[in-house]
Amino acid sequence: MKKVFAGAVLLALPYLTFAQQSPAPKGYWQQEVNYSIDVTLDDKQHELKGTEELQYTNNSPDQLTFIWFHLWPNAYKDNRSAFAQQQLRNGSRKFEFAKAAERGYIDQLDFKVNGQSAQLAYDPENPDMAKLILPQPLAPGAKATISTPFHVKIPKSFSRFGHVEQSYQITQWYPKPAVYDRKGWHQMPYLDQGEFYSEFGAFDVRITLPANYTVGATGVLQNPDEQLRLDKLAEATAQKKTQDEFGKDLSFPASSAETKTLRYVQDRVHDFAWFADKRFNVLKGGVTLPSGRQVTSWVLFTNADAPKWIKGLQDLNDALTYYSQWVGEYPYASATAVDGALSAGSGMEYPMVTVTMPSAIIHEVGHNWFYGILGSNERDHAWMDEGVNSYIEARIAERNDPQAGQFSGLLKSQKIAAKLGLEDLPAAALNQVPYQAEASRGLDQPVGGLRADKYGKLNYGIVVYMKTAALLKYLAGYLGQESFDKAMHAYYDQWQFRHPYPEDMQAVFEASTGQQLDWFFKDMLLNTHHYDAALSDMQLSDSQVKVLVRNDSPAPFAVPVSTVDAQGKILETQWTTLIGTEDEQDETQLNFRREGVAAVVVDAGYLTPQLNRRDDRMKLTGSFRRFEPIRIKPLASIERWDKATLNWFPVVGANTSDKFMFGAAFYNSPVTSKSLNYLVMPMYSINRNELNGIANVNLSVLPNSALIRQIVTGITVQRFERYVKVEPSIAFTLPKSAYNGPQHTIRLANTAVKDQDRGNETTSIQTGEYLVAGGNALQKWGAHVELNQLTSTISQETNSTNALLLRAEATYQRYYSPKKKVALRLFGGRFLDSSSDFVMGLSGSPDYRRQTAFLDRQQISHTFTAQEHQTDDRDGAFKAFLPVYSQKWLSTLNLQADLPVTRLAVFADLGATDERFQLEGRTKGQRLFYDAGLVVPIIPDIFQLYVPVVGSQFENGLPSSRKDFTDRIRFVLRLEQANPFRQINQLLAQ
Numbered sequence: 001m002k003k004v005f006a007g008a009v010l011l012a013l014p015y016l017t018f019a020q021q022s023p024a025p026k027g028y029w030q031q032e033v034n035y036s037i038d039v040t041l042d043d044k045q046h047e048l049k050g051t052e053e054l055q056y057t058n059n060s061p062d063q064l065t066f067i068w069f070h071l072w073p074n075a076y077k078d079n080r081s082a083f084a085q086q087q088l089r090n091g092s093r094k095f096e097f098a099k100a101a102e103r104g105y106i107d108q109l110d111f112k113v114n115g116q117s118a119q120l121a122y123d124p125e126n127p128d129m130a131k132l133i134l135p136q137p138l139a140p141g142a143k144a145t146i147s148t149p150f151h152v153k154i155p156k157s158f159s160r161f162g163h164v165e166q167s168y169q170i171t172q173w174y175p176k177p178a179v180y181d182r183k184g185w186h187q188m189p190y191l192d193q194g195e196f197y198s199e200f201g202a203f204d205v206r207i208t209l210p211a212n213y214t215v216g217a218t219g220v221l222q223n224p225d226e227q228l229r230l231d232k233l234a235e236a237t238a239q240k241k242t243q244d245e246f247g248k249d250l251s252f253p254a255s256s257a258e259t260k261t262l263r264y265v266q267d268r269v270h271d272f273a274w275f276a277d278k279r280f281n282v283l284k285g286g287v288t289l290p291s292g293r294q295v296t297s298w299v300l301f302t303n304a305d306a307p308k309w310i311k312g313l314q315d316l317n318d319a320l321t322y323y324s325q326w327v328g329e330y331p332y333a334s335a336t337a338v339d340g341a342l343s344a345g346s347g348m349e350y351p352m353v354t355v356t357m358p359s360a361i362i363h364e365v366g367h368n369w370f371y372g373i374l375g376s377n378e379r380d381h382a383w384m385d386e387g388v389n390s391y392i393e394a395r396i397a398e399r400n401d402p403q404a405g406q407f408s409g410l411l412k413s414q415k416i417a418a419k420l421g422l423e424d425l426p427a428a429a430l431n432q433v434p435y436q437a438e439a440s441r442g443l444d445q446p447v448g449g450l451r452a453d454k455y456g457k458l459n460y461g462i463v464v465y466m467k468t469a470a471l472l473k474y475l476a477g478y479l480g481q482e483s484f485d486k487a488m489h490a491y492y493d494q495w496q497f498r499h500p501y502p503e504d505m506q507a508v509f510e511a512s513t514g515q516q517l518d519w520f521f522k523d524m525l526l527n528t529h530h531y532d533a534a535l536s537d538m539q540l541s542d543s544q545v546k547v548l549v550r551n552d553s554p555a556p557f558a559v560p561v562s563t564v565d566a567q568g569k570i571l572e573t574q575w576t577t578l579i580g581t582e583d584e585q586d587e588t589q590l591n592f593r594r595e596g597v598a599a600v601v602v603d604a605g606y607l608t609p610q611l612n613r614r615d616d617r618m619k620l621t622g623s624f625r626r627f628e629p630i631r632i633k634p635l636a637s638i639e640r641w642d643k644a645t646l647n648w649f650p651v652v653g654a655n656t657s658d659k660f661m662f663g664a665a666f667y668n669s670p671v672t673s674k675s676l677n678y679l680v681m682p683m684y685s686i687n688r689n690e691l692n693g694i695a696n697v698n699l700s701v702l703p704n705s706a707l708i709r710q711i712v713t714g715i716t717v718q719r720f721e722r723y724v725k726v727e728p729s730i731a732f733t734l735p736k737s738a739y740n741g742p743q744h745t746i747r748l749a750n751t752a753v754k755d756q757d758r759g760n761e762t763t764s765i766q767t768g769e770y771l772v773a774g775g776n777a778l779q780k781w782g783a784h785v786e787l788n789q790l791t792s793t794i795s796q797e798t799n800s801t802n803a804l805l806l807r808a809e810a811t812y813q814r815y816y817s818p819k820k821k822v823a824l825r826l827f828g829g830r831f832l833d834s835s836s837d838f839v840m841g842l843s844g845s846p847d848y849r850r851q852t853a854f855l856d857r858q859q860i861s862h863t864f865t866a867q868e869h870q871t872d873d874r875d876g877a878f879k880a881f882l883p884v885y886s887q888k889w890l891s892t893l894n895l896q897a898d899l900p901v902t903r904l905a906v907f908a909d910l911g912a913t914d915e916r917f918q919l920e921g922r923t924k925g926q927r928l929f930y931d932a933g934l935v936v937p938i939i940p941d942i943f944q945l946y947v948p949v950v951g952s953q954f955e956n957g958l959p960s961s962r963k964d965f966t967d968r969i970r971f972v973l974r975l976e977q978a979n980p981f982r983q984i985n986q987l988l989a990q
Helices: 002-015 072-076 082-089 224-238 306-326 358-366 386-397 414-419 427-431 433-439 457-479 481-495 502-513 518-524 962-966 980-988
Strands: 032-042 047-057 064-070 105-107 119-122 129-138 143-153 162-164 167-170 179-181 184-186 201-210 214-217 259-269 274-277 281-288 294-301 334-339 347-350 353-356 533-540 544-551 560-564 570-575 587-593 599-602 617-619 630-634 644-655 659-667 676-685 690-701 710-720 723-734 743-755 761-775 779-793 801-817 820-833 889-898 905-917 926-939 943-951 970-973
Touching: 064 179, 072 082, 072 105, 129 143, 201 214, 201 274, 214 259, 214 294, 214 334, 224 281, 274 353, 281 306, 294 306, 306 334, 306 358, 306 386, 334 358, 347 358, 353 358, 358 386, 386 427, 386 457, 427 433, 427 457, 433 457, 433 980, 457 481, 457 518, 481 502, 502 518, 533 599, 533 617, 544 560, 544 599, 560 587, 570 587, 644 676
Parallel strands: 032 201, 294 334, 334 353, 630 644
Antiparallel strands: 032 047, 047 143, 064 129, 105 143, 119 129, 162 167, 167 274, 179 184, 201 259, 214 274, 281 294, 347 353, 533 544, 544 587, 560 570, 560 599, 599 617, 644 659, 659 676, 676 690, 690 710, 710 723, 723 743, 743 761, 761 779, 779 801, 801 820, 820 889, 889 905, 905 926, 926 943, 943 970
8 A cells, every 4th residue: 555655645646736835934844644445335324335545644743653643423322522522502403303314333344553453432422532552652754554444324415425315425534633733633523513623744645436437636636537538528518507507406316327437636734635526527627827827616506506607607707716816826736616515604615626505605615715725723723724814805895895894795786775774884803893783782702712612602603703803914014915915915925734722823914024013913802802092182273183093992002093074085094103001102193284184083884893983083173073064874884983873663553451553763873772772662542642751871881801701781661551660770791791500580570660650659679680591402491580579559648568479480491393392480489578459360470560462451352351261370370360369378389382293282280279269159269279281382482272171160170161161261462572672682692
């Protein structure tokens, strides 16, 4: 096999490109791994059978007694793998409930080192990692030849490696040594969120499969007959332009009885992937790089979305062109983009080949630089790959469209953009919105310093990709684009085909620019500082505008300040020195020319990661921005320095007391939460000719603490059904991280409810409550403890009645199939001190705090009656209505289970109380109660019907007539679950 290896490299020399590389930094070393692999695809059993020989060179100063190996197909073996657990954490149950035949693994391994058998010691917690115990230690500078056969069961497409029928994505598929570098071993389990780190070397791979498959792979194809076949397919595909010419047939042709063996070779890559499908169309193109070297480009795609893939060839060429221009020249002979049924995002990159959606081609091809050539540790420093790549990708998109980015679809229509207040905003402003939405709620995480698996599912995209890209655009603005590009080229030249760390990138940028950049690479990237700069003072002369710029941030940062004319056009921009450090003042003076200046603006181009833009402008004449006209825009808006906006949305409502109501909700934008948030929702009652509605004002504080994420102090005023509710409150949310453990909330409130229909009775409730929730996609749990001090007063002449009530509930739900679950709730309540005016309800609470939107709180209707027909699923939460109200203690067990086939669910409730109750004239009072029936989920979790079939509500346990059955149907309406503000907060906390 050694001779085969040497021959492979010699044969490949005409096809390999050796880029000019700077000398390694002093003391730097890295291991080298060269592979020779033979593999055969069985497309009936969906299996791979192969042999692997690799030559491992120990360039480290250490003697090695073992080598960690990645056996990543075993990630798909069972539900105990790190991949399986991460799937649940990130909300997916698909793999959890996969059948055994749909899973994957690698086996039949028989490792030999220099011809001697070697033991494989599996990691006890990760079946996809193992130590290869070397028969003899491997000395510094020595080489070892390691070989093994292997068999792989290809899983269905759950992530990056898998198949959809006979479409194959063969990635992370062969036994592979982990990286050993200056920081030690980097063994890692396979993860869906979190990528890879591998040693550079050479590959010689031979793939045997049925002859009518078309393959896209890493490396240079060595088969002249297959090269000719691909060229002919490309010529045929080039004749087609429209979807009709391609058709929509996605069926698989029968596999050829004949097989072919394709050979691919490549040097200076750290991975090998291949993709095979019998349905692929082929397009071929190419680019000429600045050096004059030619690179061939390929796209392989099925008939679905063919026109997008035709455009995709140009996107691939653009990526090759501009990454080569702005980062460094592409070193390989070809680049391929492949259409595949990927289940791990919109695309996944491998050296020289990527599987992708057509819309993500530029990003995925760009990974040939950031991951492929600059081989950083993606698992530990994901931003060095995803974030830096996203910056270059965005720069390509903005070449012809300055508004290209997260909301470019909306901005294509000028009318829609104007209605939403997005007109004339640059891409930088739009691309920062997702980060601002997270950070303004204390949900953001630092760009660096965290492993990929420690980010929240949403933050992995928002922070690692988008915030990093925005911060690099900001750094390029500060350094100047030419200086930034020069530093990026220096980084590429020095670290190509090596393993750079963040400190290496910083060192190159500092050496290239001559600037100290700790404030960026350490303060900004490794923390969640919330930055804010403002103009604190202005002095005018005939020729100059002098301003003081103040840093209101907990860390230093550089700030661009601009003068603008009356139309908002930027006239002059200056960057401050770093402000707010120990050695400098918190304020910096800048001097501008006065001619044509209407205002001075902090960060007019939206480059800095600020959350507050409303303090950014100071006018030369007239009032400051605080008194400028406010624009009223529907739905939501983005905070701008040049325009103040109020958002609105029409609302309607109804109940039996107020009848039909219409109105509007006015609020500051729900996207980026502010320190002061407000909602005013007036609603006019036609029946009563009265103004009802809700007003809410919250003050949000984000402590710089690892214990508390957010403190919200607020007041709510609510008027409906001739009652007025006023409720000030304060809530503490903890811990700081919202992604790696249970979430806790402590809330204190003082509720006053004045009810006109009860003789102006006033109920006062002081509440202290604690909530905790945790779990994953398979199971969720929670607990809620609430202590209420209740006081009721009808008039000044009447004595008050008081009660002290303690309630507690625990909930648990578990899925028994991907979409079906069983839920359990245990409730207990007790009056520690009581009077006859306050009770707990077996079939729902009296809602003293007016937390539920009852359609008939006044019990006017015979159809929507509160309690009897509509429940709030609190207190005892019996689905059937029993007029049982306790003044001592009450305990219930509530069960609900989805039925396997239908959308219906079943429920059962068991309850007990200290008092005996007479029910419908029965001679004997009861302490124990039960019910059971069906749940009809009209709108799951929001509007459900409860259909009791048996229970204590019926005289003999069963309905005595059809009317006895139908009259007892109840419903729950949880409008709070449909609250868009609540839904945004829940989405962002994923």
